[in-house]
Amino acid sequence: MNPTYFPPVLNWILPAPAFRESLHEMAQDGVKGNEGCVLWFGRRHGSVATITHLVALRGSGLIKRPDFLRIETWLFNEVADLAIKLGLKLVGQIHTHGRGYGIDLSRADRSGGVAVPHYLSVVAPDYALRPNTRISDCGVHVFEPGYGYRRIPAHQVRTRVDMPPGPKAAWTIVGGDAQ
Numbered sequence: 001m002n003p004t005y006f007p008p009v010l011n012w013i014l015p016a017p018a019f020r021e022s023l024h025e026m027a028q029d030g031v032k033g034n035e036g037c038v039l040w041f042g043r044r045h046g047s048v049a050t051i052t053h054l055v056a057l058r059g060s061g062l063i064k065r066p067d068f069l070r071i072e073t074w075l076f077n078e079v080a081d082l083a084i085k086l087g088l089k090l091v092g093q094i095h096t097h098g099r100g101y102g103i104d105l106s107r108a109d110r111s112g113g114v115a116v117p118h119y120l121s122v123v124a125p126d127y128a129l130r131p132n133t134r135i136s137d138c139g140v141h142v143f144e145p146g147y148g149y150r151r152i153p154a155h156q157v158r159t160r161v162d163m164p165p166g167p168k169a170a171w172t173i174v175g176g177d178a179q
Contacts, residue, residue, distance in 0.1 A: 007047065008047055008117075008118055009118035009142075010047040011161070012048070012050075013048060013164065014163050015163065015164055015168065016166075017166060017168045018168070018169035019094075019163060021054060021168075022124075026094070026095070027127065027128040030098075030126070034065055035097065036128065037062075038093065039057070040090070041172075042091040044089060044091065049089075049092070051169060056172070057174055060072075067106075070112065090116075090119075092121060094121075094138070095109075096128045098127050103124075103137075105149050110148065117145045119143040120140070120141070121141045121142070136157060
């Protein structure tokens with residue numbers, strides 16, 4: 001693998017409004033008792049990835065259940081096409097787990113999720129239904145080349161994930177057409 005194609009990301013800038021809006025989006029599935037997710041587009045500058053766009057997924061290409069979430073390949077291809085069109089990269093995502101499932105990545109998350117070096121994968125607890133959920137309440141994981149996903153310890157989350165008060169991220173919806 002060409003190391004310059006996936007340069008190391010050591011820090012992420014996740015504007016606080018983007019985090020809050022992601023939780024709000026996922027809570028819509030949570031009230032139905034299902035996992036939810038939001039993909040994060042952004043830019044990489046050196047070792048920093050900045051999240052600028054939130055991507056909500058709709059339609060038959062997204063399968064949501066109480067303990068399972070899958071993005072069909074055709075829908076993920078639409079996501080990739082959109083990232084290319086916008087000149088952005090898919091730098092991470094957030095998804096939920098229900099009560100009792102914890103904030104570690106599940107076996108399905110590890111085997112069926114995005115496996116791209118330095119990809120940020122955040123797991124929000126309780127289907128994102130807790131109104132004051134903070135990033136420190138979530139499991140924050142990074143895909144590391146040669147290892148796989150590794151959870152970032154809480155003390156490192158504070159230094160590696162910067163959550164400035166703004167700006168607000170742009171929203172995009174992908175999917176919705178029956179396939």
